Amino acid sequence: MNTPQLTESIKSLVDNIDREYILLPEFQRDFVWEIRKTCDLFDSLVRNIFIGSIIYGKPTFEITVREIDRRPRKGEGSRRKLKVISLEKNEINHKLQISNFRLILDGQQRVTSIYRALKGIDEIWYVAKNEDELSDEIKSKELRDRTLEEMLYEFSLQEDPDRLSIKLADAFEISKGIIPDDIREQYFEKLSFIAGMDEAEIKENFKRYYTICIKLGELFNSEVLISYYLLNMDNEKFALFFERSNSKGIQLNFIDILAAKLYKGFNLRDKIDELKDKYHPNNLDREIIVRTIAYLVSDGKDIDRNYILTNLNYNHFNRYWDEVCELYNKVLNFLFNENFIISQSWMPYENMVIPLIIYLRESEQKDFSQMTEWQYEFIKYWYWATIFSQRYSSGSNEAIIQDANVLKSITKGEKITDRVFFSRLKSQIDSYEDIYSYSKKVNVIYKGILNLINYDAKGLSDWNNSSKLTPDKKLEDHHIFPKDYIKQQFKNDDQALSLMDCVANRTLIPKITNIKVGKKPPSQYLTELKNSNSKLDITLKEHLIPNEIIEGLYDEFFTDFLEERSKLLFELIKRNVIDKEKSIIKEYYQAPKVKGNIKIFATYYSKKVEATFDIESQKILFLGESHSVPSATNKAKFYLTGRNNTSTNGWRFWKFIDENGEEKYIDELRKLSRK
Template identity: 75%
Template sequence: MNTPQQTESIKNLVENIDKGNIVLPEFQRDFVWEIKKTCELFDSIVRDIFIGSIIYGKPTFEITVREIDTRPRKGQGSRRKLKITSFDKGEINQKSQISNFRLILDGQQRATSFYRALKGIDEIWFIAKSEDDLDNEIKTKEYKDRSLEEMLYTFSLQEDEERISIKLSEAYEISKGDMFDEDIKENFFDNLLFVVAMNDAELKDNFRRYKTLCMKLGELFKSELLLSYYLLNMDNEKFALFFERSNSKGIQLNFIDILAAKLYKGFNLRDKIDELESRYPNFKFDREIIVRTISYIVSNGKDIDRNYILSNLNYDHFNLYWDDICKYYNQVLDFLFQEDLAISQNWMPYENMVIPLIIFLRESNQNDFSQMNEWQYEFIKYWYWASILSQRYSSGSNEAILQDSNVLKSIAKGIKITDRVFFTRLKSQIDSYEDIFSYSRKVNVIYKGILNLINYNSMGLTDWNNSSKLSFSKKLEDHHIFPKEYIKQQFKNDEQAISLMDCVANRTLIPKITNIKVGKKKPSRYMTELKASNEKLDSTLKEHLVPTEIVEGLYDEFFNEFIEERAKLIFDLIKKTIIEKEKQIIDQYYLAPRVQGNIKIFATYYSKKLEATLDVDSQKVLLLGESHSVSSAADKAKYTLSGKGDTSTNGWRFWKYIDNNGQERYIDEFRK
C-alpha cells in the first residue's frame, strides 16, 4: 500500500462513529458476528495479539452510506431498518475536508463490535482474577502496578459473582473523567454480585481495586491498538492463539496442531484420530473434545484451557486415557441420537457438551447410559436443554465445561448439587414467543437448539415425503416452510414478512432432496403434492409443530399470522421442557449445605497451604491456636504464608473446604 499505516484509539473510533464521521457503504454486508467474538476481540487486544487492520476509504464521488448497526440483538427494535443516507459529490468533498469523513471498507465486524461493547448495546464484562488465580510473581506486585493482561481472568457475557467484574460500557463512561466516586460507587460498583454481604473494609478495598481496573481499561480505550504489528515473542498460550486467529496459506490451525507435534515422540495424535474414526465409522470425532476431557481428568477437574494442555499434558497421559475416553465419546453420541436429543452431528448446538456427559459415564462406572437411574436421566435432559437455551457455552465455555463436568460427576454418584448459583446459570434466553423472531441464522445455538427440541418433542421427526424417521446420517436442511422466493414475490411490500422470512419459526429440518422438490411454490400447493405420496402428512406436520391448516391454503396469504402461531407453539414447548420445570428441578436436585459444628478448611497462597478449622455455628476460624473472624483469619494466613501484611481479604472466598464429592469449594456457602 502506498499510504503509510497509521493508528487510532478505540475511543477515537467510537467518538467518530457517534459524530457520523465513520460509516459503512450501503453495499457492505450486515453485522454478523456472534457476541462471543467480541469477547475474543477484547481478549486479543489485552493480550497484545494482532487483530488485523481496519481499512478506510475517502470517497470522492456521490455515494449512499449506512449507519453502524446499533440495534439490540433481540426484542423490540432488533429488526428496525438501519438508517441510509445519500450524499452527492459536493457533500462528500465537504464532509471529507471538514470532518475526516471515512467509509469502512474492511474491518466493519471489529469496528462495530468495539462500538457496541463500549456503548452498552452488547454487554461485555471484564472479569478480573482473584488473588487465588494469580501466579506468585504477580502477587508480589502492588495492585496498581499489575497490567490488565496479568489481571484478566476472562471476558464474559455476564458478571462473575466470585470476582470483580466491570462492564466495558461502564468503564468507558468512567474513563471520560466527569463522574465522582460517589456516583461510580452508587451507579455501578454497589450493584455487583461480588460485593454482596461484604463489610465496610472489604467494600473500601475492592472499590479501590475496581477503580484501578477502570482506569486501566480507560487507558486501553485511549491507546493506539487497532493498527499494529505483531512481535513473535510469545508463551505457549499466545503462540496457540496466534495460529488459531490467523491463516497460514488459507489453512486454519489451532493449538491441537501444536499439541500433536509435542506428543509425536510417544503418541501420534493424527494417526490415533484416523484409527478412532475407522473403529467407530458412524460418527465424526472432534479431537479437541478428547484432548480437553483428558485434561479434565489429569488436572482433577480444575483446568482444560490451552495453556494448561500445552504446558502439562504429555504422551503418557494420552496413552493412559485415550482408548477409554474414545469409547465413552462414542457412547455419548449414540445416546444423544437414540434419545432424540440431537438430530444429527451437523446440527448439534454445542459439541462441547459432550465432555460433561463423558465424565458422567466415566464416573458412574457404567458400560452405557441404559444403566443410569430415572433420577439421573431426568436431570441430564433438563441440563441439556437448559444449557442450550441459556447459551451457556457461548462464552467462557471452558469454565462452563468444568462446572458442568463437576456437577454431572456428582449426579453420577447420586449426590445432589450444593451450588445454588448453578441453576441460575441455566435461565432460558427466550422469555416470550416474540423472542423467537430474533433467531434467523443457522450458526446460532438457540436456532439449532429449537430445531433439535422439536425433533426431541416428537421422539424423532419423520420426512415430509413419506413417514420414515429422519436418521442422523441423512443430509438435513433447514427448510423454509413458506419458501423464500414465494415470500419475496407475494409479500414484497410487507417489511415485516421480509424481515421474518429466515426466522427459525419459518424453518424445519427435512432431507435435502425433499427440500429441492419444494422450490418456490406456495405452501398449500407443494404440500398438496406431498400429501399425494404421503397420506400421513398431517401427523408429520404436527410433529414439526406446523399448523395443519397450511395444507388447505388457509395461510397462503397470511404469512405473518402463520409465523406468529408457530412461534407460540415453539414457545409452549420451551415452557414445558425448561421454564416450567425449573422449580421442580431445584427442589429435586439442590441440597443446601447443612453443616454444623467444626469442619476442616484450608487456603493456598504463594503456592503454600495452610489448614484451619471453621466453626460453622459461630462462623469463627481457629488458626494457629487463635480464634479469628473469617476475613481476619485470611489476613493472618496471608501474612503467615508470605510475610505480606496490610491486606484486605474477603475470607469467605479465600478459605476452602472439600465437599462430599471431593471437590474444592469456598466456605462462602456457609455464610449466614
C-alpha cells in the first residue's frame, strides 16, 4: 500500500522541534514510553517497517501549547515543569506565515522518542554484528554495500563491549559534517569495544564505525516516517507488522500467526483454553511456553520470533507442550511460595520464568524443594539482580538464553566461567534519590521494589486484619499519602505534587481497603484502621512504612516521609543486591581452566579452519607460522576464500572449546590475561 501523505526527514523533524516550529497542545498526555520502546522504534525504521503516520494540525484559533519533553528520565531536572505557552490567534497566524508551525495531534510518543534519542537525552545504541555473525551472502558484499538492517545486531540501551556500537546521538552529530579525525578522537576512541586491540584492528573497526555513521546519517535525512508496505514479507516482518499496528482496534501478535501455522496438528488456542481450566488461578502466559519450547528445540540457541515462526512445527508442540506447562506451573508456585512475587499481575519480568523452567527441567527430581542451599542462594541473587539491573529491558532474548544456560550449570553444581555475566547484573539504583524517579507501574524497578518489600517481609499482611495477602486478592498500588489529600494540602508545593505517584509513596493492599482510604490524611485513615486491627503497627513495619505516620508526625511533611521511606527501600535493595555482588562473584565465578597452548578453530563461508593459540604470548600458530591474532585471521580468511582486506575482529573470529564443552571466543582468553 502506498500512502498519499506528505513526508519529512528525521533531521527535519528534529530541527523543527529545536526551533519550536513543532509543539504539543497542552491537553496532550505526557510522554510515557519506556525507553526500550525507542529501541523497537529505531529497529522498525532500519528494517523499513511501518511505524504509523504522524498527524499534525495548523490551528486557526487561540490555544495553549507546550514543549516536547526534553527532561532526563531521572535525577536533576527530571521533574521540572514543561514550558507552557498560551498563543493568541494573531500570534498563531504570524507563526504560520513565517514558519512551518504545527501541532502534533497524534504520534507524540514516536516523535518524542526519536527526538530524545538523537539529542542524547535517552541513550540508544546501534549495535553492529561482528563479521562472524553475518550470513555468507552479506559477508560477500563490500562494507559500503551492506545495509543497516543487514549489519544490525540490536538496538540497545548501552554499549555492547563485545560488538561495535554507535550511539545514535553521536551519529546524528556526525551527520552534520564532522571531519573523520575529529570523529575518531571525540567518539570512536571512547568505545570500550576497542580496548586491547592493535592498530590494525582499530583501523578496520574505525572504517566500520565511520561507514555505519554515514548510513545512519542517510537514514536521518531520508523520508521514512510515512512509508508503504509490500505484502511479500518474511515471517519476522509479518509478525512485527501485526504486533506494531492495530487492525480495527484488534491487537495481534506472533502467537496468533503461530497458531494458524500449527493448526493442522496442534490446536494452540484449544490447548491454551485447557491450561486456563487446569491451572486456574495461575495465568500461564502462552508466549513464555512457546519461547521455552523454542529453547528446547534449538538446543538453547534461539527463542526469537523469526526462529519460532520459521522452524517450530506441531510435532515439537505435541512433544513438549504438556511438560513445559507443568514445569511453568511449578515455577509460578515456587515464586509465590517463596514470596518472590505477590501476584502474577505484579511480576516484574514474565520472561524470567523461562530460565527457571530450564533449571527445574535439568534438575533430577524436577522439584525446587530438592535444591541445595548453594543453588538457592544463587537463584535469589540472580532473581533480584536481574530486576534491578533491568537486564531484560532490551535485547532480552539473548539474556534469557544466557541465563537459562547459566542456571543449567548451577543445577549441575558448576560455577560460572563468564565473568561478564556478573557485570550485566549491576543495579540501576545507586542511591535512595534514584527511587524518586520510578512512578509508573509499567516500570520493572517499580514493580520490583513492591515485590521486594513482600519478599523481605516473608509475605505482606492486609491492613484490615493482618492476614497474609494472597495471589487471588485484587491488589492495588495504594498511595500511602492519598492523591486527593496531596493535591489539596500541598497544592502550592511543586515538588510534592511531582512526587505524588513515586513508588516510595506506594504499597500493595487489596482494592477494597484502598477504596476506604479516600482522601483523608494518613494519620486519620490509619487510626481508623487501627481500631479494627490492633496489629497495624506490625503490618506497617512489614510494608516499610515508619510507624510515626499514625501519630500524624508526617501529615504536613510529605517529602520528609518520602525521603525516609526511600532510604528504607534503598537499604533493602542494598542488602539483597548491591552488597551481595562481591561475595556472589567470589562464590560462583570460576575462571576458565586454560593455560599453555590450546586448539582453536574458525568457520568462515561455511568452511572450517584450525590452529593453535599460545595464551601467554597471545600468538596463533597457523600453517606452521606464528602470527598475531589479526594477522592469523587475515591469513585464515585468505586461505579459505582467496580474498584480502576483509575486516574482522580476530578475537571474535577464533573459538575454542572450554572445559564444559561450550564454544567460546578467544576474546575470553584475552580478558583473562588482563586480570
